[in-house]
Amino acid sequence: MRKGQQREMARWRWLLADQLGPHFLDDDAQRVLLVESRTLFAARPVHRQKAHLILSALRHRAAELGDRARLVRADTFRTALTDLGEPAEVVHPSSRAALAFARTVDGLAVLPPRGFVTDRADFAAWADTRRGRLRMADFYRYARDRHDVLRDLPAPAGRSRRRPPTDVPPPPPIVEDDIDAAVRRDLDRWQAEGIRFVGRDAPRRYPATHAEAQARLAHFLDHRLSAYADSEGVLSDADGLLAHSVLSSSFNLGLLDPEPAIRAAERAGRAGTAPAAAVHRFVRGLFGWREFLWQLYWYFDPRFRGADWLAATRPLPEWFDRLDADAVEARCLADVLAGVRDTGWAHQTARLTVLANYGLQRGWRAAELADWFRRSFVDGTDWVMNATVIGMSQYADLARIDTRPWAFDGGHLDRIGDHCGGCRYEPKQVLGDDACPYTGGFEAFLHRNRERLAGDPRLAADLAARTDPQRRDAVLAQEEKRADEAP
Incomplete structure (x- = not known):
């Protein structure tokens, strides 16, 4: 093995809080840096349950990786990376601010994005031909064709509105553990010290590990996907979940990789365990809208030129x-x-x-x-x-x-x-x-x-x-x- 390859393998992989699934690592020997920064929660009040989920996911990932991982609690990411004292790398961050920061850190290599199916260069090549008229439906057709998604499962013509079911099995519950108890104690202490949160605390509802997220996805595909299309465009005061997967936080924390989830939904459609309308709706949300929004964020200039176009000048009450x-x-x-x-x-x-x-x-x-x-x-x-x-x-x-x-x-x-x-x-x-x-x-x-x-x-x-x-x-x-x- 060449020296350059050895040097690359020796780098620490810094995993951000939205990069916590196995697809963000290359092998079972990679050394991993995870960083908790209390400062991020002090800057602007976030929902208490969101803060809990992020900290729980970071700490659960560190526990899963054992001796391979170093969990650092630092005031800033820069401090943690400087104290590391060794070369490191990070998968392309999900925000412009985080990417700009990463590029200012000496010795930190930025890898290509993960957790999305469409390459940024491919999207840019497609978007450049659209003359500024970018629509999700057009992108979705392009992406499905390029990646051979749902080719053999035609979408149903039109949509028949049906009353959403009331007997959809709830998702499997999350069982909190000692890590969650420690997170709750820390957040209570932070609040007592003046860090403000919004919303109410509650037992954790959302997956903090890849295993929990996989269990939720499997349950959705087996028990809820078949009714998913009937929940489209519906509001209910009796059931806030309806037949939704409630997996968005798992995908956005990087606990789930979208491509295997898309292929699993395809298999359910082919096997006849879910109607084509439900499969198409799930895939459209994950492979259409989610991919489209990610690509638009990076394709366009960060400023929205028409931000005040609709006379929107009032602050939030x-x-x-x-x-x-x-x-x-x-x-x-x-x-x-x-x-x-x-x-x-x-x-x-x-x-x-x-x-x-x-x-x-x-x-x-x-x-x-x-x-x-x-x-x-x-x-x-x-x-x-x-x-x-x-x-x-x-x-x-x-x-x-x-x-x-x-x-x-x-x-x-x-x-x-x-x-x-x-x-x-x-x-x-x-x-x-x-x-x-x-x-x-x-x-x-x-x-x-x-x-x-x-x-x-x-x-x-x-x-x-x-x-x-x-x-x-x-x-x-x-x-x-x-x-x-x-x-």
């Missing part, structure tokens, strides 16, 4: 920032916000149509809302939230991600969910004390942004029906008064 669901009377918002407070998670329909939609209607600053999602969700990351919140839900990137803003009134929420029946607000009412905040908010959003949205054919009817100046002034005055209050 305090009740929303601190997850104060008890202050909210609108049932859908109270239910979803309470779920975030208590679990650090909500499914995508709830995120887009209830949480992000509410912020869009009120003109909250898109960057602040994206930061809130990053901090409040156990699966929150820069590369996901930049695109889905700033670009998609808040329509702040001049239609790079989607072709229309994700704005919906109370009537839409009534059609897809079951919260409106017991709510004090009327979903069809625009003005008055009983007016649904989503219905009045939607109309105020249209009035504030009429000129900007005039070219959208899908909003043309909504805009044409709302031209009465007296009604416009009344709606704007009402929603201005309501803007910062919990609804």
